Amino acid sequence: MLRADGVTVAYDRHRVLDRVTISVPPGEVTGLAGPSGCGKSSLARVLALLLRPAAGTVSVDGEEVRRWRHRAAPALRTTIALIFQQPRLAVDPRFTLLDVVAEPLRVARRPLDRAERLAEEMGLTPDLLTRRPHEVSDGQLQRACVARALTLRPRYVICDEMTTMLDASTQALLVARLEEYRRESGAGVLAISHDTELLDRWCGPGSTVHRFGPAEPGPGQADATGGTWTRT
Amino acid sequence: MTAPSRLRVDGLTVRFHLSGATVQAVTDARFEVRQGECLALVGESGCGKSVMAHALLGLLPGNAEVTGSAWLESGDGAPIGRSPLLARSADNLVPRSPTALAASGSLPPVDLVAAPEEVLARSVRGRRIGLVPQSPATHLTPVRTARSQLEEALRELGNPASADDLAARAGLRPADLDRYPHELSGGMAQRVANALALAGDPWLILADEPTSGLDRPLVDATMAELRRLADDGRAVLLITHDLRAAEQVADRVAVMYASRVVSVTPAAAFFAGPRHPYAAGLLDALPSRRFAPIPGRPPELTRLPDGCAFLPRCDRASAACERVPELAELPEPPAPQGSGGRVAPVPDRQEVACHHPLEPLEHPLELDRNAAR
Numbered sequence: 166m167l168r169a170d171g172v173t174v175a176y177d178r179h180r181v182l183d184r185v186t187i188s189v190p191p192g193e194v195t196g197l198a199g200p201s202g203c204g205k206s207s208l209a210r211v212l213a214l215l216l217r218p219a220a221g222t223v224s225v226d227g228e229e230v231r232r233w234r235h236r237a238a239p240a241l242r243t244t245i246a247l248i249f250q251q252p253r254l255a256v257d258p259r260f261t262l263l264d265v266v267a268e269p270l271r272v273a274r275r276p277l278d279r280a281e282r283l284a285e286e287m288g289l290t291p292d293l294l295t296r297r298p299h300e301v302s303d304g305q306l307q308r309a310c311v312a313r314a315l316t317l318r319p320r321y322v323i324c325d326e327m328t329t330m331l332d333a334s335t336q337a338l339l340v341a342r343l344e345e346y347r348r349e350s351g352a353g354v355l356a357i358s359h360d361t362e363l364l365d366r367w368c369g370p371g372s373t374v375h376r377f378g379p380a381e382p383g384p385g386q387a388d389a390t391g392g393t394w395t396r397t
Numbered sequence: 398m399t400a401p402s403r404l405r406v407d408g409l410t411v412r413f414h415l416s417g418a419t420v421q422a423v424t425d426a427r428f429e430v431r432q433g434e435c436l437a438l439v440g441e442s443g444c445g446k447s448v449m450a451h452a453l454l455g456l457l458p459g460n461a462e463v464t465g466s467a468w469l470e471s472g473d474g475a476p477i478g479r480s481p482l483l484a485r486s487a488d489n490l491v492p493r494s495p496t497a498l499a500a501s502g503s504l505p506p507v508d509l510v511a512a513p514e515e516v517l518a519r520s521v522r523g524r525r526i527g528l529v530p531q532s533p534a535t536h537l538t539p540v541r542t543a544r545s546q547l548e549e550a551l552r553e554l555g556n557p558a559s560a561d562d563l564a565a566r567a568g569l570r571p572a573d574l575d576r577y578p579h580e581l582s583g584g585m586a587q588r589v590a591n592a593l594a595l596a597g598d599p600w601l602i603l604a605d606e607p608t609s610g611l612d613r614p615l616v617d618a619t620m621a622e623l624r625r626l627a628d629d630g631r632a633v634l635l636i637t638h639d640l641r642a643a644e645q646v647a648d649r650v651a652v653m654y655a656s657r658v659v660s661v662t663p664a665a666a667f668f669a670g671p672r673h674p675y676a677a678g679l680l681d682a683l684p685s686r687r688f689a690p691i692p693g694r695p696p697e698l699t700r701l702p703d704g705c706a707f708l709p710r711c712d713r714a715s716a717a718c719e720r721v722p723e724l725a726e727l728p729e730p731p732a733p734q735g736s737g738g739r740v741a742p743v744p745d746r747q748e749v750a751c752h753h754p755l756e757p758l759e760h761p762l763e764l765d766r767n768a769a770r
Contacts, residue, residue, distance in 0.1 A: 201583055201612040250610065288694045302443025329610050332441045332638040333682035338690035359612035366684040 166190050167212060167245065167321045167353060172221035174207045181207050184221065187375055189321055191353040194344075196364040198357075199377025205357045206250075209325040212355065213247040226320075243273065246319035250326035252306035256298050262309045263294040269316040280316065287312045287342060304335040311339055315346055322346070323355045328363070340367055399744050401470065402429040403601050403632035404453075408465030409510065411445070411452050415460070418699040422448040424656040425465070427724060430601065435623060435633040437647035437664070439640060439679070441695055445656045446636045450605045453509050453634075454526060455517040467509040469525055469601065523554055527594035529604035529623070533586040537578040543589045544574035550596035560592075567592035567622070584615050591622055602626050602633045608642045620645040640683060644668050652676045655696050655706035658724060662747040672727060672747055672754040675707045705752070713753040724750040 167189040174182040181204035189195045189212070199205050210216035211223060217233040224230065225241055232238065249255040256265050266289075267280035284294055287308040298306055307327070314322060324343065328336035344367075347354050356367050368374055411423040423445045430436045440446055451457050453467055504520060512521070522528075530536040538546055547560040561571045567588045578586060587607070594602060604623055608616040616639070624646045627633045637643055643650060643664070650667040652660040652675065660673040671677045678691035693710035696702060704719040705711070711718070727747045 200614060290694075290697075292697065304442035326610075330442075330638075332439075333640055333679055334441055334691045336684075337682040337688050340688070341690060360684070361613075363684045366688050 166224075166226060167355075168224050169208065169212055169218075170222045170224070172208070172211055172218040172223065174204065174211060174216065174218050182211075182218070186221075187212075187355075188373075189323075189353045189355045191320060192347070192351045194347065194354045194356055194368045194372050196356050196358075196368040196372060196374035197377070198359065198361050198364050198374060200359055203377040205359075205377060206325055209247060209323050209355070209357055212321075213245050213323055214242060215247070239273075243269070243317045244319055245321045245323065246314035246317070247323045247325065248307075248310055248314045248327045250329050252303060252310045252330070253298060255310055256306065258298050261295055261297055262289060262301065262306070265298075265309045266294075266312045266316060269313060273317060280312075283312045283316055284309065288338070303330045304332065307331060307335070307339065311342060318350060319352060320350075321353045321355070323357065325357045326359070327356075329358070329360075336363070400432040400434065402431045403470050404430040404634065405468045405470070406453075406465070407467075409449070409452065409467055410464045411448050411457065412462045413458075413460055414462065415699075420698045421656050421701050422461075422698060423452065424701075426653075426658045428651050428658055428661050430632040430634050432600070432632055433627055433630050434648040435627045435635055435646050436649050436651060436661075437635045437637060437643035438651045438653060438658075439637060439643055440653035441679070442638060443695065443698070444653045445698070446638075446653055447605060449653070450603055450634075450636050453603060454522055454528065455509060455512070455514060463510050465510060469507050469509055469521065471504055471506045523550070523599065524597040525599050526601045526603055527597065527599035529594045529602060529607045529619075530590055531606040531609050533590035533607075534578055534581070534583065536590055537586060539578050542575055542577055543569075543581065547574065547589070547592055547596065550593050554597035556596055556598065563592045563596060564589075566595065583611060584618055587611070587615065587619055588622075595626075600631055602631050604633065604635045604637075606637055607635070608637060608639050616642050617645065640680065641685075650676075652679070655701055656698055657706065657721075657750065659707070659750045660748065661724070662749070663745050666745075666747060666757075670755070670757055672749045672757070673751050674711050674713050674753070674755060677755055678710070705750075713751075713755075715753065717752040720752075722750045722752050724748050727754060 169185060169187050171184045171186055172182055173180065173184055185208060187197070187208065197205055197208070207216060211218050214223070214230060214233050214237045222229055225244055230237065230241070260268070263280060263284065266284045267277045270277050270280055281294070289305065289308055289312070293301060293305060307330070322343065328339055331339070343354060346352060356364060358364055364374055406429065407427050409423055409426040413420040413422055426449065428436065438446055438449065448457070452463055457463065507516060507521060509517070509521065537543065544560050547563060551558060551560060551563065560574055564571065564574050569585065569588050569592065573581070573585055581589065602623065607619050611619065620642055623633050623635060635643065635646065647664040650662060650664050651658050652673060654675045660671070660676050662672065667676065668680070671680055675691070681687045682690055691710055696706050702708065703721070705722055708714045708718045725748060727749055
């Protein structure tokens with residue numbers, strides 16, 4: 166179980182998360198819905214150990230996280246994968262697509278041969294793998310990012326608006342690939358999106374979908390604290 | 398009787414010459430955008446939509462080769478049913494400036510493909526074509542207030558209207574204009590970008606993925622704004638991958654696949670039962686429908702097949718598909734027009750480039766689509 170407990174995040178004095186608790190159980194899809202600016206991405210970064218919360222705790226399979234970002238234990242960091250909204254901002258522009266997919270293997274000093282097969286499963290042809298980000302479309306680049314995220318077989322995958330930039334067919338394809346991985350590996354998936362129609366479809370019956378409050382709280386409104394419902 | 402056309406694209410073709418390869422980005426595109434209508438151009442990422450937008454604005458890089466034509470019409474005097482700039486702003490109706498009139502009213506038609514950069518810079522971009530950008534927050538200069546950017550645009554375009562009037566027209570309060578881009582919410586940044594697009598009082602609004610990364614309420618607001626511009630008598634070309642956004646605002650839908658426009662149909666008919674197998678697949682991929690990707694993948698634009706580019710992914714393919722199908726009008730009577738009482742002055746013919754188009758309503762029709770909302 167990947168779990169955030171009573172997490173608070175503030176940028177300067179603006180509090181975007183106020184004592185939020187969320188659990189991502191293995192083998193399941195958990196949904197997180199809410200409008201732009203409500204703190205979804207901040208929570209994604211906290212759960213991916215990239216952002217230390219001002220208050221609250223995060224635990225991975227019962228073990229409380231004490232170090233964050235590059236100080237976090239490598240084994241812990243590779244347990245959790247994060248897929249970003251904008252693939253173009255999430256890759257090194259000098260890399261080829263094959264470099265992008267193989268990067269986690271290289272960092273972990275493992276053989277690189279797995280990368281090509283993973284990329285192929287994402288529908289990336291050998292020709293595409295030799296290209297650099299500016300030579301491919303958003304959809305092709307995001308496929309490489311999904312392949313990269315799955316390279317080290319994470320136990321938790323956080324998809325932060327993974328398909329917002331993409332057309333319907335590519336969206337359906339990437340979600341299908343994530344679902345295939347989840348079923349085959351027993352990984353837990355956190356699907357974050359403003360698109361409730363997508364989450365309704367992605368998170369099957371019995372899944373939990375958390376919903377965050379309004380993006381820009383007006384006077385008298387509390388900051389996003391979150392509510393939860395379970396789909397039946 | 399249909400409204401006059403504002404933009405007539407015919408045979409538009411764009412090639413990028415790279416070392417060792419040629420990218421066929423746009424091939425033989427043909428469509429028109431009429432006064433008062435919104436035409437949505439949809440398709441998978443990488444199909445050539447954005448290149449089309451850049452070609453129309455003359456903003457392609459040097460290694461691009463553009464052929465065909467894209468005529469921006471002169472309008473022959475006062476546009477029909479067109480309210481003057483700022484007609485809706487509260488009390489003071491600001492007359493359109495002589496330069497604005499000259500720029501949009503009495504200039505001869507211009508071919509955007511053949512026109513020299515000088516003409517495009519002086520009398521087209523900003524004056525006759527307004528661009529509603531992708532990601533408005535990054536479109537704005539971060540170190541200047543919205544007001545300063547809006548005033549600069551008005552001054553450069555010779556429009557005597559004040560920034561406040563223009564802002565009011567776009568739904569902003571004067572105080573909002575004194576903020577820097579990072580102090581604007583996504584919705585307000587979008588409205589500032591819209592106000593900038595309108596500063597030269599253009600007839601043709603080119604919206605290039607204006608909703609990318611926005612959440613649903615902001616998409617709704619942006620689409621409502623585009624609809625208002627079309628209802629005002631402007632012609633709107635909306636380029637988007639977001640079919641639901643297109644459904645909200647479009648009068649007609651053009652579908653691009655692998656560099657070609659493969660279908661141009663009235664929006665109501667498109668969403669009820671698209672006739673092109675690719676368009677049907679795209680709609681089927683929506684979460685509200687089958688949520689199933691189209692099998693296979695689009696071909697590389699560097700090596701398009703000789704025949705129909707959709708052939709390998711199509712379950713209706715036959716030997717005839719080895720030949721590229723022309724975009725042709727379907728003989729069947731058109732589906733009934735109009736959604737939500739909106740009457741658009743656009744032709745109701747359906748043009749599809751397919752040897753085996755789907756029959757009307759053959760595609761699983763989701764009549765409960767609206768009920769489900």
